[in-house]
Amino acid sequence: MFTIGVLASGKGSNLEAIIKHIQGGFLNVKIGVVISDNPDAHALEIAKSSGIPAIYIEPGKYRTFLENTQEEKYIECLKKYEVEFVCLAGFMRVIKKNFFAEYTNRIINIHPSLLPSFPGLEAWKQALDYGVKFTGCTVHFVEEDIDTGPIILQAVVNVLNDDTPEILHQRIQEKEHIIYPIAIKLISENRVRRKGRRVIIDED
Ligand code: GAR
Numbered sequence: 001m002f003t004i005g006v007l008a009s010g011k012g013s014n015l016e017a018i019i020k021h022i023q024g025g026f027l028n029v030k031i032g033v034v035i036s037d038n039p040d041a042h043a044l045e046i047a048k049s050s051g052i053p054a055i056y057i058e059p060g061k062y063r064t065f066l067e068n069t070q071e072e073k074y075i076e077c078l079k080k081y082e083v084e085f086v087c088l089a090g091f092m093r094v095i096k097k098n099f100f101a102e103y104t105n106r107i108i109n110i111h112p113s114l115l116p117s118f119p120g121l122e123a124w125k126q127a128l129d130y131g132v133k134f135t136g137c138t139v140h141f142v143e144e145d146i147d148t149g150p151i152i153l154q155a156v157v158n159v160l161n162d163d164t165p166e167i168l169h170q171r172i173q174e175k176e177h178i179i180y181p182i183a184i185k186l187i188s189e190n191r192v193r194r195k196g197r198r199v200i201i202d203e204d
Contacts, residue, residue: 002188003032005083007074007091012043014089014110017177018184019050027181029188032081035074037066037093053081065094075102087184088142092121095142105194107142108187110180112172114138114154119147124169133159135168137176139183141194150199152192153179 006015015034021027034047037059047054057074060067066074075098078086088095088109095107113123115138120126127135136156141149155175159168186192191202 002029002084003082004029004085004087004184004188005032005078005081006034006043006047006087006089008034008036008043008089009038009041009092010043010090012041012046012090013173014176014180015043016046018087018089018181019046019052021181021185027185027188029184032083033077035077037091043089059093065096068096068098071096071098075099078103085184085187087180089180094146097144100142100144105141108139108152108183109142109147109149110176111138111140111147112169112176114156115140115147115151122165124172125165127159128163128165128168135159135172137172137179139179141199150194150197152183152186152199152201155179 008015022029031052033053033055034043035055035057036044037057039056044054044056055077057077058070060070084106086103086107088107111123113127114136118126124135134156136154138154139152141152143149155178157171157175186201193200193202
Protein backbone atom coordinates (compact mmCIF):
# COMPACT_ATOMS: atom_id res chain seq x y z
CA MET A 1 0.00 0.00 0.00
CA PHE A 2 1.10 3.60 -0.68
CA THR A 3 2.87 4.65 2.51
CA ILE A 4 3.10 8.27 3.57
CA GLY A 5 4.98 9.89 6.43
CA VAL A 6 3.58 12.96 8.16
CA LEU A 7 5.75 15.67 9.73
CA ALA A 8 3.90 17.93 12.16
CA SER A 9 4.88 20.47 14.80
CA GLY A 10 1.58 21.43 16.36
CA LYS A 11 -1.99 20.55 17.03
CA GLY A 12 -2.32 18.08 14.20
CA SER A 13 -5.79 18.82 12.85
CA ASN A 14 -4.62 18.08 9.29
CA LEU A 15 -3.13 14.79 10.45
CA GLU A 16 -6.46 14.03 12.10
CA ALA A 17 -8.32 14.80 8.86
CA ILE A 18 -6.02 12.46 6.93
CA ILE A 19 -6.56 9.68 9.49
CA LYS A 20 -10.36 10.15 9.34
CA HIS A 21 -10.30 9.92 5.55
CA ILE A 22 -8.29 6.69 5.78
CA GLN A 23 -10.64 5.23 8.39
CA GLY A 24 -13.66 6.25 6.33
CA GLY A 25 -12.27 4.47 3.26
CA PHE A 26 -11.80 7.63 1.13
CA LEU A 27 -8.02 7.30 1.24
CA ASN A 28 -6.34 4.00 0.46
CA VAL A 29 -2.98 4.89 2.00
CA LYS A 30 -1.07 3.96 5.11
CA ILE A 31 0.59 6.46 7.45
CA GLY A 32 3.90 4.71 8.18
CA VAL A 33 5.07 7.19 10.80
CA VAL A 34 4.38 10.63 12.24
CA ILE A 35 7.47 12.61 13.22
CA SER A 36 7.57 15.84 15.18
CA ASP A 37 10.22 18.37 16.14
CA ASN A 38 8.11 19.27 19.18
CA PRO A 39 7.83 16.74 22.00
CA ASP A 40 4.53 18.29 23.12
CA ALA A 41 2.88 18.34 19.71
CA HIS A 42 -0.72 17.17 19.96
CA ALA A 43 -0.12 15.56 16.57
CA LEU A 44 1.96 12.90 18.34
CA GLU A 45 -0.98 12.09 20.65
CA ILE A 46 -3.34 11.84 17.70
CA ALA A 47 -0.99 9.43 15.94
CA LYS A 48 -0.49 7.27 19.03
CA SER A 49 -4.20 7.00 19.70
CA SER A 50 -4.65 5.72 16.14
CA GLY A 51 -1.88 3.15 16.51
CA ILE A 52 0.53 5.01 14.24
CA PRO A 53 4.22 5.16 15.24
CA ALA A 54 4.69 8.66 16.70
CA ILE A 55 8.25 9.82 17.05
CA TYR A 56 9.85 12.97 18.38
CA ILE A 57 13.22 13.72 16.85
CA GLU A 58 15.18 16.62 18.29
CA PRO A 59 15.56 19.38 15.71
CA GLY A 60 18.96 20.57 16.97
CA LYS A 61 20.13 24.02 17.84
CA TYR A 62 18.44 26.11 15.11
CA ARG A 63 14.97 27.60 15.33
CA THR A 64 13.78 27.59 11.72
CA PHE A 65 15.46 24.51 10.24
CA LEU A 66 16.82 21.12 11.25
CA GLU A 67 20.48 20.71 12.11
CA ASN A 68 22.16 18.51 9.45
CA THR A 69 22.79 15.54 11.74
CA GLN A 70 19.20 15.71 12.95
CA GLU A 71 17.79 16.00 9.47
CA GLU A 72 19.63 12.76 8.65
CA LYS A 73 17.76 11.14 11.54
CA TYR A 74 14.43 12.29 10.12
CA ILE A 75 15.34 10.75 6.76
CA GLU A 76 16.54 7.50 8.36
CA CYS A 77 13.33 7.26 10.33
CA LEU A 78 11.15 7.80 7.25
CA LYS A 79 13.10 5.13 5.41
CA LYS A 80 12.86 2.74 8.34
CA TYR A 81 9.06 2.98 8.14
CA GLU A 82 9.19 2.56 4.35
CA VAL A 83 7.74 5.98 3.66
CA GLU A 84 7.34 6.67 -0.07
CA PHE A 85 5.87 10.16 0.18
CA VAL A 86 6.23 12.91 2.79
CA CYS A 87 3.34 15.17 3.84
CA LEU A 88 4.14 18.27 5.87
CA ALA A 89 1.17 19.14 8.05
CA GLY A 90 1.99 22.20 10.08
CA PHE A 91 5.69 21.31 10.18
CA MET A 92 7.26 24.64 11.03
CA ARG A 93 10.80 24.07 9.79
CA VAL A 94 12.48 24.52 6.46
CA ILE A 95 13.57 21.34 4.70
CA LYS A 96 17.08 21.29 3.22
CA LYS A 97 19.05 19.73 0.34
CA ASN A 98 19.56 16.18 1.66
CA PHE A 99 15.87 15.76 2.27
CA PHE A 100 15.09 16.76 -1.32
CA ALA A 101 17.79 14.42 -2.62
CA GLU A 102 16.15 11.51 -0.79
CA TYR A 103 12.54 12.43 -1.57
CA THR A 104 12.77 14.25 -4.91
CA ASN A 105 9.31 15.50 -5.97
CA ARG A 106 7.87 13.46 -3.12
CA ILE A 107 7.27 16.11 -0.45
CA ILE A 108 4.08 18.16 -0.23
CA ASN A 109 2.82 20.82 2.15
CA ILE A 110 -0.41 22.54 3.12
CA HIS A 111 -0.19 26.31 3.45
CA PRO A 112 -2.91 28.58 4.88
CA SER A 113 -3.19 31.11 2.03
CA LEU A 114 -3.67 31.26 -1.72
CA LEU A 115 0.00 31.10 -2.71
CA PRO A 116 1.92 32.97 -4.02
CA SER A 117 0.16 35.47 -1.73
CA PHE A 118 1.26 35.47 1.88
CA PRO A 119 4.07 32.92 2.17
CA GLY A 120 5.66 32.41 5.56
CA LEU A 121 4.20 32.51 9.02
CA GLU A 122 0.62 33.28 10.11
CA ALA A 123 -0.56 33.65 6.54
CA TRP A 124 -4.18 34.11 7.69
CA LYS A 125 -3.12 37.15 9.72
CA GLN A 126 -1.11 38.53 6.82
CA ALA A 127 -4.25 38.22 4.63
CA LEU A 128 -6.43 39.98 7.19
CA ASP A 129 -3.91 42.77 7.76
CA TYR A 130 -3.51 43.27 3.99
CA GLY A 131 -7.24 43.54 3.52
CA VAL A 132 -7.83 40.93 0.81
CA LYS A 133 -11.43 39.81 0.30
CA PHE A 134 -10.50 36.21 -0.50
CA THR A 135 -7.86 33.97 0.95
CA GLY A 136 -7.73 30.21 1.36
CA CYS A 137 -5.27 27.35 1.39
CA THR A 138 -2.85 25.65 -0.98
CA VAL A 139 -1.42 22.14 -1.28
CA HIS A 140 1.89 22.34 -3.11
CA PHE A 141 5.07 20.43 -3.82
CA VAL A 142 7.87 21.52 -1.54
CA GLU A 143 10.99 22.95 -3.12
CA GLU A 144 14.04 24.59 -1.63
CA ASP A 145 12.60 28.12 -1.75
CA ILE A 146 9.92 28.50 0.90
CA ASP A 147 6.26 28.19 -0.16
CA THR A 148 7.04 28.45 -3.88
CA GLY A 149 6.66 24.89 -5.20
CA PRO A 150 4.17 23.87 -7.93
CA ILE A 151 0.57 24.14 -6.80
CA ILE A 152 -1.55 20.96 -6.66
CA LEU A 153 -4.86 22.19 -5.22
CA GLN A 154 -6.28 25.39 -3.75
CA ALA A 155 -9.50 26.30 -1.98
CA VAL A 156 -10.93 29.79 -1.54
CA VAL A 157 -12.26 31.30 1.69
CA ASN A 158 -14.12 34.65 1.88
CA VAL A 159 -12.77 37.19 4.34
CA LEU A 160 -15.73 38.52 6.34
CA ASN A 161 -16.19 41.94 7.98
CA ASP A 162 -15.96 40.71 11.55
CA ASP A 163 -13.19 38.14 11.08
CA THR A 164 -10.49 37.91 13.68
CA PRO A 165 -7.23 36.08 12.84
CA GLU A 166 -8.43 33.07 14.85
CA ILE A 167 -11.86 32.87 13.22
CA LEU A 168 -10.41 33.28 9.74
CA HIS A 169 -7.76 30.60 10.39
CA GLN A 170 -10.48 28.27 11.63
CA ARG A 171 -12.46 28.64 8.37
CA ILE A 172 -9.27 28.17 6.33
CA GLN A 173 -8.54 25.00 8.29
CA GLU A 174 -11.99 23.60 7.48
CA LYS A 175 -10.97 23.83 3.82
CA GLU A 176 -7.49 22.43 4.53
CA HIS A 177 -9.10 19.33 6.00
CA ILE A 178 -10.92 18.79 2.72
CA ILE A 179 -8.24 19.51 0.13
CA TYR A 180 -5.24 17.87 1.81
CA PRO A 181 -6.82 14.41 1.83
CA ILE A 182 -7.98 14.93 -1.77
CA ALA A 183 -4.45 15.86 -2.85
CA ILE A 184 -3.01 12.79 -1.12
CA LYS A 185 -5.64 10.61 -2.77
CA LEU A 186 -4.79 11.99 -6.23
CA ILE A 187 -1.08 11.40 -5.65
CA SER A 188 -1.63 7.88 -4.31
CA GLU A 189 -3.64 7.10 -7.46
CA ASN A 190 -0.81 8.44 -9.61
CA ARG A 191 -3.06 11.11 -11.10
CA VAL A 192 -0.80 14.09 -10.43
CA ARG A 193 1.70 15.05 -13.14
CA ARG A 194 4.15 17.93 -13.14
CA LYS A 195 4.63 19.94 -16.27
CA GLY A 196 7.14 22.61 -15.39
CA ARG A 197 5.46 24.80 -12.82
CA ARG A 198 2.02 23.49 -13.70
CA VAL A 199 0.52 20.46 -12.04
CA ILE A 200 -1.89 18.48 -14.18
CA ILE A 201 -4.52 16.33 -12.49
CA ASP A 202 -5.58 13.39 -14.65
CA GLU A 203 -9.30 12.66 -14.76
CA ASP A 204 -10.62 9.47 -13.19
C1 GAR B 1 -2.20 24.79 9.19
O1 GAR B 1 -3.07 25.88 9.07
C2 GAR B 1 -1.17 24.79 8.08
O2 GAR B 1 -1.68 25.29 6.89
C3 GAR B 1 -0.14 25.71 8.66
O3 GAR B 1 -0.05 25.34 10.02
C4 GAR B 1 -1.34 24.88 10.45
C5 GAR B 1 -1.16 23.54 11.11
O4 GAR B 1 -2.36 23.11 11.67
N1 GAR B 1 1.12 25.56 8.01
C6 GAR B 1 1.93 26.58 7.76
O5 GAR B 1 1.71 27.72 8.10
C7 GAR B 1 3.20 26.19 7.01
N2 GAR B 1 3.84 27.36 6.48
P1 GAR B 1 -2.57 21.66 12.24
O6 GAR B 1 -1.39 21.36 13.18
O7 GAR B 1 -3.86 21.73 12.97
O8 GAR B 1 -2.60 20.69 11.08
